Amino acid sequence: MSAQDSTSVDGVPAKVRERHAELGQDLDDHSYRYYLGSPVITDDEYDRLMLELRALEDDHPSLITPDSPTQKVGAPISNEFAAVEHLERMQSLDNAFDDEQLAAWGQRVTAEVPVEAYLCELKIDGLAVDLVYERGRLVRAATRGDGRVGEEITLNVRTIETIPVQLDESVHPAPELLEVRGEVFLPVQAFEELNARLVEEGKAAFRNPRNAAAGSLRQKDPRITATRPLRMLVHGVGAHRGATFTHQSQSYELLASWGLPVSDRTSVVNSLDEVRAYIAHYAEHRHDPAYEIDGVVVKLDDVSLQRRLGSTSRAPRWAIAYKYPPEEVTTTLLDIKVGVGRTGRVTPYAVMEPVQVAGSEVEFATLHNASEVARKGVLIGDTVVLRKAGDVIPEVVAPVVHKRTGAEHPFVMPEKCPECGATLGQQKEGDVDLRCPNTRYCKGQLRERLAFIAGRKALDIEALGYVAATALTQPLEPVDPPMRDEGDLFGFTVEQLLPIRTLVLDPDTTEPKTDPKTGEPKVVTFFANQKGEAKKTVQKLFDQLEEVKQRPLWRVLVALSIRHVGPRAAEDLARHFRSMDAIAAASEEELVAVDGVGPTIAHSITEWFAVEWHREIVEKWRAAGVRMEEEGADDGPRLLDGLTLVVTGSLEAYSRDGAKEAVQNLGGKVTGSVSKKTDFVVAGASPGSKYDKAAKLGIPILDEGGFTVLLRQGPEAASLLRVNPAVPEAE
Template identity: 50%
Template sequence: MNRDSHDFEETASNPAGKTPGIDPGGTAPVVSADTVPAGAVRERYGELVDQVQKYRAAYYNDDAPLASDAEFDLLYSELEKLEALHPELVTGDSPTQQVGGDVSVAFAAVDHLARMYSLEDVFSLEELEAWLVRAAGSVEKQGGKAPQWLTELKIDGLAVNLLYRDGVLVRAATRGDGTTGEDVTHNVATIKDIPQRLHGENFPSEVEIRGEVFIGAKDFVALNEAMVAAGKAPYANPRNTAAGSLRQKDAAETAKRPLSMFVHGIGAREGLSTATQSETYELLKSWGMPISPYYKVVDTLPEVMDFIAHYGEHRHDLIHEIDGIVVKVDDLETQRALGHTSRVPRWSVAYKYPPEEVHTKLLDIQVQVGRTGRVTPFGIMEPVKVAGSEVARATLHNQDVVKAKGVLIGDIVVLRKAGDVIPEIVGPVMALREGREDELREFIMPTHCPSCGTELAPAKEGDIDIRCPNTKSCPIQLTERVAHLAGRGGFDIEALGYEAAMALTTGPGPDPAENGGVIAPAGAGVITSEAQVFGLSESYPDASLREELATVMVWREKRSKGQGTGKFELNPYFYTKATAKKPSVPSKTTEKLFKELDKAKSQPLWRVLVALSIRHVGPTASRALATRYGSINAIQEALQAPDAREQLANVDGVGAIIAEALIEWFEVDWHQEIIAAWAEAGVLMADAVDESTPRTLEGLTIVVTGTLPTLSRDEAKEAIITRGGKAAGSVSKNTSYVVAGEAAGSKLDKAESLGIPVLDEEGFLELLANGPATAETEDSDETAGTGEQN
């Protein structure tokens, strides 16, 4: 079935004697594609395309199916056969070239209705036991009984958020940064496990269902066998293959990959009445959602440990790869009471199994220079498979770590993947050094930048890390910054990846054939500052920089019958290669780059801040700054205030270290040149104000503590921020109000000692609606508790 592998609600039965393929609206019956007269082929093809498109639109977009699955499949099959016989008819808008409804294949940024969180990780059974005891204590402190624990496998896959409206899948997004993800609706529609329409009728009008997309262990083996049989390199591991498959630009390619999904939670859930996580799983199952067969509700800590031990022994016998066990409080009301930190839920934890370890040879230790100038040593090893993927490089952090580990170049080393994710050199295998001493040599940290030759030094006295201080002109730092500003956390410019950033910022080095086969960049490129990037945008009036891309050349290895020859030639990177019949012109990717740069100019302020490569300023701090100030100009004005450090440090999510980094960054003249150049090119430097929500809390700082009757801590903070207020985490003399619920503790005490108005939830809602003029102060003991919920 081409639309949905699950039940499809038909709008009409099939009366006895009715010919399959007859549209209730009166279209012609299905006929065999190979019997269509030649003169009628094009006409029949047009009829089929229109009819299938109509059925798709009715099914996916209008929630009003016009045909049964059998009728649709017959029409679709005829269309496929007709296209196979007459491929000249096939166009990009054919239904066979599309998957799902009328949605874009571009990965637009979309906001989740409810935030997606990470999980707190623990790496030993002792840490897990301490977490469980602490969580149970928090529950009992709030008057609850000892919790039941839902234990389940931690799938090594890609987190996806499915949004259903009135039972129909309308959007699928990756987790992204938790608030904003990538729209992968078109690709998710190809996964047979995921219903396009929920079963039954007892679902909310709008619900977010979360889960993991993965490739099963047996499917992965079969996929790699097929790759090898086709003469292609096998994929490294199931998780990365699943993630890459889901991010294919062509959904037809995604459809070829054996993707599966298990769901494990619900985000936005208004109107849902389940009492426990396990009950929710059974409800999801009744809706046709795929749930994991590997979960169990237990009562005691020893039972949790038994579950972990069992799957630790059988982790390679499962449907999918795992990297640990997740333990959740089963009761949903208790989950709500425990709440979240800024990053993780307080009611769930992930226990990571001890990582797999292997031995391999450390061939060399080299250094890399990051976008902020930090110089980091990394090990180059004989490639080895560990924890399901092939590893040839591993970070060594800094020169002190290299010394502390005692590794020498040439050593046989123990390699592991910490948390089954990050390759880590544990140390040398000392017993294997004997008789090989002459082959070993000590790593010596370079004194000068390998990219620009500038002398390296710590940024500040006492710093362990050393940096290249030539931040403006160091070619590799510029490459890293341009790649960073184009990344998913920055402007999200798809056509500007790392290779393109390097081609823009550096020139081709020596012939790799004379350089040991190594392609090494050298010198400056056509862009000597990230300030110039938007000069490439399609609407930029001066086309000279775009035209200059025709001169950008890169080394490419010549190939013969699919194999490298060891010989290299210079080819244009951004333009096509000229021939006797065709001149060199911008490639399709380059044309896309010009257009995408124009689209990037409209990105929100927080992405602009991330793209500026200010040290320590990532998405969280950028969002906080954008929410608080709203524009680059407002941030710069705040930096001129006598108490700028204190003001910035008090912004929730910023703090003293980031405040200092901001001040230092904005004091640099060439940094100001970047801002000015981007603004001149049309980059928005301010967020539009949402006029639909009244700014009743403008200028107010509010602290929420304890458990409110109906609002979660996150909901209360979001309400404050969207109304122009600051949601602070600690009480000070600058606090305007404290909102206190049950189990409020030291924050409430401090507010009372400072004479700060204290509100219960009712007073808080009044404050949100009308501002401080009508909010009532709540001083009664009803808001006080014996403990604090932080």
């Protein structure tokens, strides 16, 4: 009798017990995915797996346990944040705030051990999380807590796309036990988009990306966490059995091979001077990463030296965090004004004594809505804390209360729209925001919608910037505006543009910019030169307006400024319905059935198309030649329906976005990581680790010529070209 057929104490064959455990895990996974709205198997397939599990338990009742899927009721999954003890204590780091403190740490270390290399990495301003894998499977995730005990957040962490539930064993076998430490964060751009959405929905905005990440991870309903684009980078190993490494950098290579996300900005250096150079570089390039950083972590790379140095009661002696100065300053809040956005929402903003922060002079900052002003407790005249990170719009954080003189006074939300004078009101009962109801004729709303249409997320019209959007919708008298609503985008003439004079407005606040020579609001003749002739930019504008008529359907859909419909939802809708008419005719139930479209988006779409002048915009654009269907919409199934591709390296004939659009237009999907579910990898020059992983998994790799064949002839023809070429080098 083989070992696999031997029986356990309960008389259950080992093979049966293993199959029972496998089925239990699979069914739990599928139940979880179903609950989150992203099932990967059909109901029939799920039922067949459940029947097999029941049959095993009928034959072997000792296998039945309270946590078996056969014993669970299909109730909503939720996190209760139970306290869990970490396998190894999660420590803090000692800090250095200047070069003197860094040098002192270096002297202490080198006095005790012979240091040959330091590992430098960015200190992410996120939330510390502990992951535990058993035999390659994620069994638990927890917050740091007090270092010994944290809160279990496994279900929420499983919604993070970059964290594998099962480690990839294609390169190295998974260890028996692996405890991984890292930082969960929200990318800065995603943070801004999340705050904008929360404010749009009348909810409180998060103060910073770290708070947003923490709040997202501590949602009791994992479906809410799943809507937040959280990411994680791992930076350490706790308890482990079956994983062998001698250096910190080597451990990162192992973690990456198992599919765990590691930073690509680490550096192993040989001296403290090189450490200083790394710190100086990221002090200058602090906003290059997609996430916020607040310093650099320096570690000894040699693990044996780490063990020799050991730890204090709270921190390892072999590592230190060099902290950058905060990007917060104080200034005087001179006034609070309001601006109107493209959806009619009226937003307060702060007018401040100009101050230098994050490398630029700041005079205005967002305050989100009247409730946020009240919540933060700021008064006009206050000294306030101002925060700015990179290109993010500055934000008033809080007042400095002890500096008040008694001359400060509260902000009162206006009753009229600052652009058109319409009476402001709530769109629906319970809304936190006030909106201008004059959607069609409010020039401020039209200006903002036009600027959005020209943006990269929509039609991407480079020659139509914010000044041009102002000129087309709000020319100074006596000229009539060439655009009265978006339907006129393709209908104005050169003759209408030449006499236009316009104010130059700040796009963040809509405040007129000041002419430095006169001190008066800046006025420009935007389309004509001093001789009254059309500038070169005018022809460029008309050329680009002609080009954008062939933009893909999803971009046209985004350009309509339907509330809650961003690029991701628009791509899903265009891929599913394949024409504007089909989207407009779809019921809310049909819209919700689309992957990535929820009830809020579905309701917004049906509500938007129910308005007559909205439908007139679509018809005007259609008459002008704007594409209202996906390519091949009438041709039945598309060449790449159901296929998943990864594009890596540089292609000569395609930008990364262009390659993605080409695949999506044919029904395929482009993802950012290689897995066993990837159908093809397209490799250009210098493809990197994705190429290596595809080769090890045996996934077909196509060069640019093969990619062209795939797009023109389909997967069968491309499969004949599967030669997994040598890695192409960049010229």
